[in-house]
Amino acid sequence: MLLKGKKIILGVTGSIAAYKAAIFVRLLVKECAEVKVIMTKAATDFIPPLTLSTLSKNPVLIDFQKDKTGEWNNHVDLGLWADVIIMAPASANTIGKMANGLCDNLLLATYLSARCPVFFAPAMDLDMYQHPSVLANIQKLIGFGNHLIEAEHGELASGLIGQGRMAEPENLVAYLSGFFLKKSTLKGKKVMITAGPTYEAIDPVRFIGNHSTGKMGFALAEEAANEGAEVTLISGPTHLTIEHANIKLIRVKSGNQMYEACSTANQTSDINIMAAAVADYTPKTVADQKIKKKGNEMTVELVKTTDIAKSLGAIKKKNQLNIGFALETEAEIEHAQQKIKSKNFDLIVLNSLNDKGAGFGHDTNKITIIDNQNNIQHFELKSKREVAKDIINAIVQKLEA
Numbered sequence: 001m002l003l004k005g006k007k008i009i010l011g012v013t014g015s016i017a018a019y020k021a022a023i024f025v026r027l028l029v030k031e032c033a034e035v036k037v038i039m040t041k042a043a044t045d046f047i048p049p050l051t052l053s054t055l056s057k058n059p060v061l062i063d064f065q066k067d068k069t070g071e072w073n074n075h076v077d078l079g080l081w082a083d084v085i086i087m088a089p090a091s092a093n094t095i096g097k098m099a100n101g102l103c104d105n106l107l108l109a110t111y112l113s114a115r116c117p118v119f120f121a122p123a124m125d126l127d128m129y130q131h132p133s134v135l136a137n138i139q140k141l142i143g144f145g146n147h148l149i150e151a152e153h154g155e156l157a158s159g160l161i162g163q164g165r166m167a168e169p170e171n172l173v174a175y176l177s178g179f180f181l182k183k184s185t186l187k188g189k190k191v192m193i194t195a196g197p198t199y200e201a202i203d204p205v206r207f208i209g210n211h212s213t214g215k216m217g218f219a220l221a222e223e224a225a226n227e228g229a230e231v232t233l234i235s236g237p238t239h240l241t242i243e244h245a246n247i248k249l250i251r252v253k254s255g256n257q258m259y260e261a262c263s264t265a266n267q268t269s270d271i272n273i274m275a276a277a278v279a280d281y282t283p284k285t286v287a288d289q290k291i292k293k294k295g296n297e298m299t300v301e302l303v304k305t306t307d308i309a310k311s312l313g314a315i316k317k318k319n320q321l322n323i324g325f326a327l328e329t330e331a332e333i334e335h336a337q338q339k340i341k342s343k344n345f346d347l348i349v350l351n352s353l354n355d356k357g358a359g360f361g362h363d364t365n366k367i368t369i370i371d372n373q374n375n376i377q378h379f380e381l382k383s384k385r386e387v388a389k390d391i392i393n394a395i396v397q398k399l400e401a
């Protein structure tokens with residue numbers, strides 16, 4: 001009974017999934033949690049407050065002012081009372097307001113006043129969940145340190161099939177229980193992560209790059225930071241942004257700049273995760289002026305860049321862990337194992353280009369983790385955020401081994 005005696009504020013917002021709030025409250029009370037429900041007005045169209053007040057054994061709060069006594073509901077006290085706040089279902093509207101500091105109802109005022117961990121379980125239709133503005137708002141909330149409980153796949157109220165269903169009440173309970181069980185597994189650890197591509201300049205307007213988007217490295221940074229690590233994220237050019245109290249983002253362009261930044265971070269880091277797709281070669285000279293076209297052929301002479309992973313592997317300290325990535329198209333395991341040796345990795349994360357939905361640009365990834373003792377773990381195709389969790393778990397296991 002991990003939730004016994006825990007004080008939980010459940011925020012219910014306007015989504016058809018609000019009907020699941022009744023089962024969720026029932027399960028929380030069965031776990032001996034103390035539950036106070038705050039609803040938005042829109043939520044009351046989907047489920048009567050009386051249902052939730054009966055099940056939670058507490059009055060349901062909706063307005064700033066209590067109806068009967070005329071006394072003001074104190075959102076600051078509510079925020080301080082709670083051990084956790086969970087928004088379930090969290091509608092696109094409420095997510096948008098939370099992400100942008102809006103405060104036009106009691107639930108949002110309580111959210112803004114709270115100092116406790118906040119969870120949100122989105123529920124919305126397929127296309128809404130994919131809209132860039134919703135995705136950006138969700139990302140912003142994660143950046144504030146709020147915990148996303150991802151919507152599940154399945155049939156939606158509209159009849160469409162896809163991601164958007166609020167996580168089932170049983171899963172919400174499991175998620176909260178897991179949170180109370182867990183200690184911050186990387187607390188006190190300094191983690192350096194490389195991400196994205198590198199751009200190797202040919203002249204002032206051209207470069208040699210690659211298709212890496214940085215998604216995997218950014219997801220890892222977020223996950224490590226949520227586990228309490230102090231993260232230095234060194235990223236090549238990408239559109240991604242991240243704001244997290246535990247993450248320091250250093251943006252670089254070329255492989256050599258990335259190497260410089262990594263060498264500095266490596267002096268104090270406990271764990272180095274090298275997820276960047278660093279160019280192996282760079283133009284020997286960079287033209288000062290834009291190169292004019294001449295003739296039918298042109299040659300750019302390339303020289304090797306410094307292999308960051310290999311350099312850091314060569315000076316790896318006792319108790320330092322280095323994790324690498326490998327993207328292979330053939331003899332994958334064998335090639336990955338060779339890289340463990342040549343780059344002195346403790347773990348390597350293998351992506352195979354033969355797997356559909358894995359690798360550059362996808363939101364999903366299918367990985368195999370191999371360690372320096374040749375233990376091999378295969379994983380299913382998952383979202384990059386879930387993959388990041390698996391990788392961080394494997395790192396924590398390795399630390400404890």
Ligand code: CTP
Binds near residue numbers: 280307309327
């Ligand atoms: N890496 C790095 N610096 C480089 C090149 C690669 O830190 N200049 C890191 C990558 O971030 C990754 C690992 O090394 O963690 C594997 O990179 P990859 O390019 O796949 O390996 P290579 O040794 O370059 O082998 P090959 O190109 O022959 O596959």
